[in-house]
C-alpha cells in the first residue's frame with residue numbers, strides 16, 4: 609500500500625504510545641479517518657478520543673497519554689481543565705501546541721507578523737506579506753471615511769478579511785473590494801450587523817496566476833500542494849471595476865475535488881482552462897518551502913499549521929504569505945496517514961525540536 613511505503617519511520621514491535629485527540633466532531637470526522645487510525649496503530653500509536661466537554665482528569669483513568677493533539681475553542685479549554693490534568697501528568701504528557709501560541713494565529717495581524725521580514729535565502733526568492741491595514745469600521749461616512757482610506761495608503765482592489773480567524777464560518781467570509789464606494793458599502797453592512805460587527809483587515813489583492821500554494825507543516829515534516837485561488841484582475845480592468853464581490857473558502861478543495869466537481873457539473877471552457885493553469889503552475893523551490901516552514905516553526909513556536917503562499921504574477925521571485933491556519937485539513941494531502949504518523953512518532957519519542965516549551969501558558 610503506498611502509504612506504507614511512504615512512511616519513513618521505523619517502529620519496534622514493543623513500542624506503544626497513547627495519543628489523545630481533542631477536537632470538535634466535524635474536525636474528527638475530517639481528520640481521524642479509519643485509514644489514519646489503522647496506519648498509526650500499525651506503527652505503535654493508539655489514537656484515543658478525548659471528550660472536549662468535561663475535565664480530562666475524569667476521563668480514561670487507566671490510560672497515560674504520551675501526548676495530546678488538539679484544535680479547540682477557548683470554552684473547550686475551560687471544560688477540559690487541562691491545567692489541572694497537566695499539574696498531575698505534565699512531566700510525562702505533552703500538549704501540542706500551547707494555546708497562547710495558537711491564539712496568535714487567530715488574529716490576521718499577529719498571524720502575518722510572523723511572516724514579515726523573513727531572512728530566507730534561496731536563489732533570488734523573497735517571502736513577505738501583502739500590505740494590509742486594520743481600519744476603523746465605524747468611520748463609514750464623510751470626511752472621516754475619506755481621510756481613513758487616504759491614510760491607510762491602500763491601493764484597490766483590496767480584500768476585506770475579518771480580523772479574527774477564530775475557526776467560525778464568519779471568519780472565512782471575505783470580500784473583494786474594488787473601490788471606495790465598495791469599501792463604504794462593506795463597512796455599512798458590517799455596522800448594520802450590530803452586535804456581530806467584527807473588525808476588518810484590508811489586504812492588497814496581488815495578482816498571482818490563480819494558484820495558491822498550501823504548505824503543510826507537522827513538526828519537521830513539510831508538504832506543499834497547489835490549490836485554486838482567485839483569478840488575476842488585469843490592471844486596466846481593475847480601474848473599471850466597482851463595488852464588491854463576496855467569497856468564502858475558495859481554496860479549500862483539492863485540485864482533484866475541484867476537477868471532479870467541474871466534470872460532474874458538466875462545466876468546461878473557463879473552468880477547465882483555470883484548472884490547467886493550476887496544473888501548469890510551477891511549484892516553488894523545495895528548499896524555499898523547507899526554509900519557510902522552519903522559520904515559521906521557530907517564530908510561532910508551533911508544530912501543526914499550514915501556510916497559504918502566493919507568487920506575484922509580476923515578479924516570479926516574490927512570494928507572499930497571505931494566511932496561516934492552525935491544525936489545517938491534513939487529510940486533504942495525498943498519503944496524509946504516514947505524514948501525521950511520522951510526526952506523532954517524533955513527538956512521543958521526544959525529539960527535542962518537537963516538544964513544546966513545557967506546555968506553558970496552557971490555560972491562558
Ligand SMILES: Nc1ncnc2c1ncn2[C@@H]1O[C@H](COP(=O)(O)OP(=O)(O)OP(=O)(O)O)[C@@H](O)[C@H]1O
Pocket residue numbers: 738767769773779780781782811812813814815816820836837838857858859860916918930931933
Ligand atoms: N492578498 C491576496 N491577494 C490575492 N488573493 C488573495 C489574497 N488574500 C487571499 N487571497 C485569496 O483568497 C483566499 C482566501 O483567503 P485567506 O486564505 O486569507 O482566507 P481564509 O478564510 O483564512 O482561508 P482558509 O480557508 O485557508 O483558512 C486565498 O486562498 C486566496 O485564494
Ligand SMILES: O=P(O)(O)O[C@H]1[C@H](O)[C@H](O)[C@H](OP(=O)(O)O)[C@@H](OP(=O)(O)O)[C@@H]1O
Pocket residue numbers: 635638773774775776822859860861914933934935936937938940
Ligand atoms: O480554523 P478553521 O476550522 O476555520 O480552519 C480551517 C482552515 O482555515 C483551513 O481552511 C483548513 O483547510 P485547508 O487549509 O484546506 O487544509 C480547514 O480544514 P478542514 O478540512 O479541517 O475543514 C480548517 O478547518
Ligand SMILES: [Mg+2]
Pocket residue numbers: 859916931
Ligand atoms: Mg487561507
Ligand SMILES: [Mg+2]
Pocket residue numbers: 773931932933
Ligand atoms: Mg485561514
